[in-house]
Amino acid sequence: MKKTLCLYFQVHQPLRLRQYRFFDIGKDHYYYDDFANRSIMRKVADRCYLPANAVLLDIIKEYGKQFKVSFSISGMAIEQFEMYAPEVLESFKALAKTGCVEFLAETYSHSLASVKDPQEFRAQVEEHAALIKKHFGQQPITFRNTELIYSDEIGAMVADMGYTAMLTEGAKHILGWKSPNYIYTNAINPKLKLLLKNYNLSDDIAFRFSSKGWNEWPLTVDKYVNWLNVAAKKDELINLFMDYETFGEHQGVETGIFAFLQHLPTRIFSSSKFEFLTPAEVSAKHTPVAPLHVPYAISWADEERDLSAWLGNELQNEAVDQLYRLGEKIKTLNEKSFWQEYRSLQASDHFYYMCTKLFSDGAVHKYFTPYDSPYDAFINYMNVLSDFAARVEKPVEKTLIKSRSVLKKALLLQKKSKDENKKTKKVKPVTQIENTTFMKKTTLSALAAEGPLPGVAGKPAPKKVAKKAAPKKPAAKKVVKKAAPKKPAVKKVVKKAAPKKPAVKKVVKKAAPKKPAVKKVVKKAAPKKPAVKKVVKKAAPKKPAVKKVVKKAAPKKPAAKKVVKKAAPKKPAAKKVAKKK
Numbered sequence: 001m002k003k004t005l006c007l008y009f010q011v012h013q014p015l016r017l018r019q020y021r022f023f024d025i026g027k028d029h030y031y032y033d034d035f036a037n038r039s040i041m042r043k044v045a046d047r048c049y050l051p052a053n054a055v056l057l058d059i060i061k062e063y064g065k066q067f068k069v070s071f072s073i074s075g076m077a078i079e080q081f082e083m084y085a086p087e088v089l090e091s092f093k094a095l096a097k098t099g100c101v102e103f104l105a106e107t108y109s110h111s112l113a114s115v116k117d118p119q120e121f122r123a124q125v126e127e128h129a130a131l132i133k134k135h136f137g138q139q140p141i142t143f144r145n146t147e148l149i150y151s152d153e154i155g156a157m158v159a160d161m162g163y164t165a166m167l168t169e170g171a172k173h174i175l176g177w178k179s180p181n182y183i184y185t186n187a188i189n190p191k192l193k194l195l196l197k198n199y200n201l202s203d204d205i206a207f208r209f210s211s212k213g214w215n216e217w218p219l220t221v222d223k224y225v226n227w228l229n230v231a232a233k234k235d236e237l238i239n240l241f242m243d244y245e246t247f248g249e250h251q252g253v254e255t256g257i258f259a260f261l262q263h264l265p266t267r268i269f270s271s272s273k274f275e276f277l278t279p280a281e282v283s284a285k286h287t288p289v290a291p292l293h294v295p296y297a298i299s300w301a302d303e304e305r306d307l308s309a310w311l312g313n314e315l316q317n318e319a320v321d322q323l324y325r326l327g328e329k330i331k332t333l334n335e336k337s338f339w340q341e342y343r344s345l346q347a348s349d350h351f352y353y354m355c356t357k358l359f360s361d362g363a364v365h366k367y368f369t370p371y372d373s374p375y376d377a378f379i380n381y382m383n384v385l386s387d388f389a390a391r392v393e394k395p396v397e398k399t400l401i402k403s404r405s406v407l408k409k410a411l412l413l414q415k416k417s418k419d420e421n422k423k424t425k426k427v428k429p430v431t432q433i434e435n436t437t438f439m440k441k442t443t444l445s446a447l448a449a450e451g452p453l454p455g456v457a458g459k460p461a462p463k464k465v466a467k468k469a470a471p472k473k474p475a476a477k478k479v480v481k482k483a484a485p486k487k488p489a490v491k492k493v494v495k496k497a498a499p500k501k502p503a504v505k506k507v508v509k510k511a512a513p514k515k516p517a518v519k520k521v522v523k524k525a526a527p528k529k530p531a532v533k534k535v536v537k538k539a540a541p542k543k544p545a546v547k548k549v550v551k552k553a554a555p556k557k558p559a560a561k562k563v564v565k566k567a568a569p570k571k572p573a574a575k576k577v578a579k580k581k
Contacts, residue, residue, distance in 0.1 A: 004237035005228070005274040006195065006282050008167065009244035010144070011049075011073040012110045013041055013080050014349035016370060020383035029391065031341065031384045036370070038084045045085040048248035053091040055247075055262050060098045067265050068100050068276040071244070072144040075108035075128050076347060078135065089135065096136040102278035105129045105140035105163065111346035112310060114145055114154045115297055116324045124343070125161060142166070142279040146348055148197065148241070148300040149307065152293065155186035155194070163192065165283035167241060170196035171298045171305040181235030183283065184292035193283040194292055197241040197300060201227060206242040210255040221260060221267045229272050237286060238274075241300070302361040309365070310351040315378040320351055322385060329392050341388060345381075353377035 016036040059067050073092070081089040095101045107113055108128040113121035129140050143163040145154060150168035158166050170180025180196035204224070208214045216223070231238055243250065251257040268274050277285065301309035311317055323345055330338050353369040354377045355362075371377040 001273070003232045003235075003272070003274045004277050004282055004285065005268065006070070006237065006239045006277055006279055007068070008070045008072075008104075008144070008239070008241045008279065009246075010242070011071055011077050011244045012349075013044065013074075013077045014110070014347045015076060015080075015344050016040065017350070017380060017384055020380055020387075025383055025387045026390060029387060031388070032344070037080065041080045041084040044245060044249055045088045047253070048245050049085070049088045050091060051253070051258060052244065052247040052261070053088075053095060055258055056101075057091075057095060057098070059262065059265050060095070060100045063265060063269070065100060066269065066276065068102070068278045068281070069095075070102040070104060070142070070278050072104040072106045073132075074106060074110040075124075075131050076110060076344065078131060093136060096138065102142065102280055103132050103136050103138050103140060104142045104144045104167070104279065105132065106144050107146050109343040109346045110146050110348055111343070112146065112149070112307075112320065112348055112351070113346065114149060114157070115151075115307065115311075116320065117327055118157060120324075120327055120346075121157065122161060142283070147309075149297055150194075150294060150299075151297040152187045152295060154297065155192050155294075156188040159186060159189040159192035165193045165195060165279055167195050167197070167239070167279060168294075169298050169300040169305050170199055170239075173305070174292065174294055174298060178290075179235055181231065181238055183237070183286045183288045184290055185288045187291045187293045190288070190291060193288055195239050195279055195282060196292075198231070198238050199300065199305075201231065201238060202240050202242050205240070205260075206246045206250070209246075209251050209257060209260070218256075219260070221263045222271075224260075224264070225267045225271050228268070228274065232272075232274070237282060239282075302357065302364070308357075309355055309361075310348050313354070313356050313374075315354045315356070315374060316351045319354065319378060319381055319385065322382075322389070326389055326392050333392070338392060345385065345388065350377070350381050354381070 016033045017031055018033045020031075056069060071092070078089065081092075096103065105125055105128055107121065108124040108131070111120075111124060113124055125143070132138060132140055141163060142165045143158045143161075144167040145158070148167060148169045150166065155166060166186075175196075180198050182196075184194040184196065186192040186194065201224075204216070204219060204227075208216070209219050211217055228238060247257050247261055265276070268276075297307050298305050299307060299309065311320060323342075326342065330342050349368075352365065353371055354374045355365045356374045357365060365374075369377060371380065
């Protein structure tokens with residue numbers, strides 16, 4: 001029974017940003033280092049894309065439909081091919097014509113939109129699919145998200161967009177005891193089939209091929225095909241997914257990587273039971289064995305195989321959150337340049353450079369970054385983002401004034417007669433123009449600051465326009481003169497309003513008597529104090545009353561004496577008692 005081998009390559013080139021710490025934010029709105037972008041693209045094209053495509057084309061010519069391979073090329077990479085290396089784009093088109101290459105769908109700008117903005121995610125996927133159709137004549141049916149990012153929810157969104165298969169990482173913490181060498185399905189929508197990367201066999205080529213410290217170095221074709229045969233004894237397919245830049249860029253030509261690629265198919269056909277299939281063919285041939293539950297997003301990056309390569313620290317999260325907060329505002333603006341820059345700033349590489357991991361993962365990040373440190377990457381990106389946010393939040397007239405309809409409307413308004421101006425004066429002043437498409441209100445002076453009006457062809461034409469436009473200045477003065485009477489009109493209103501002040505004074509005078517009224521109340525309340533004194537006086541006699549009681553009690557003493565007299569005969573007896581005491 002034939003075993004299946006699926007060979008897939010990712011192609012992506014980010015746009016490098018200018019070092020904005022050397023520029024004044026708010027003055028220069030061009031964010032890209034064209035020199036660096038062109039140099040990098042030319043270098044990678046010469047070292048990787050052109051020679052690797054030539055090797056693949058030779059293999060296809062030798063083996064025909066027996067050899068199959070697949071690519072996902074980001075929209076930003078295709079744009080740079082067109083600008084800096086058009087022959088690379090032509091070489092990919094030559095591969096597409098063979099019928100042995102499948103081109104997959106992905107996000108246009110290689111972004112994190114799938115975890116941040118579902119609406120933006122869908123828009124980018126649609127735009128990218130249209131670009132693939134335009135250049136390679138294929139309508140993608142297999143999807144590969146940025147850096148193999150996947151979760152149950154992301155897979156469900158991809159299925160809703162009509163894709164039948166999707167590539168992702170065979171992460172050990174998700175699979176557990178399961179093997180990556182089978183077809184699985186999305187846990188929410190089982191119509192979407194999942195092809196999982198065999199990361200051990202893929203990374204042997206992508207990362208360890210030229211490592212002399214690796215105990216399996218050097219990696220030969222015979223050794224590698226033996227590993228494939230062992231891995232497929234009980235399993236039915238093996239997916240080898242890696243960066244295309246592995247060939248010639250990450251693993252230089254001196255390592256023998258191109259010879260390895262060239263001889264690998266020959267050895268597979270002669271010493272194994274494998275056949276090469278594209279991802280679409282794999283999903284059509286093999287039956288899924290089970291749904292794969294991935295509640296949290298995974299990727300093929302770093303040892304964690306999660307999103308920590310791009311969203312693993314505060315710097316990254318702050319930058320990503322601020323960027324995607326601008327999305328809602330940008331959607332309300334009909335500005336193509338904003339969309340282009342918004343998409344470019346979404347490229348995952350910008351946040352990858354901000355990673356602060358150490359050890360082996362840190363070494364990989366350091367290899368790719370153009371910055372001295374993650375903090376430099378963050379500062380530079382936030383400077384660019386701050387400038388972009390200021391333009392988005394406050395779209396100034398210089399950005400939106402270029403609407404031809406606004407300028408034409410300005411010319412028509414300036415040509416109106418005095419009577420027409422009187423009729424329209426109440427509705428809208430001549431000195432204000434409304435652009436219902438792009439902006440609220442602006443002034444003719446702002447229009448003039450933008451330079452000559454559009455729609456005039458040839459050199460003589462501007463002069464004629466200038467002559468015709470010359471009388472507009474006095475016309476504008478007339479309008480100002482008509483508007484001048486408005487000032488005295490305002491003054492009259494002020495005069496009419498002036499009497500209101502004495503009216504207020506009268507009110508104050510009427511209110512003035514209230515103060516003595518308050519005083520009278522105070523006078524009435526004043527007698528209360530002597531009233532209190534009277535109460536005290538009334539209470540004073542109580543003291544002599546007490547004295548009288550004492551006087552009344554005084555006679556009791558003689559009464560006691562009388563009792564003593566009556567008891568006189570008992571005195572001797574009392575004395576005895578006294579003695580006893």
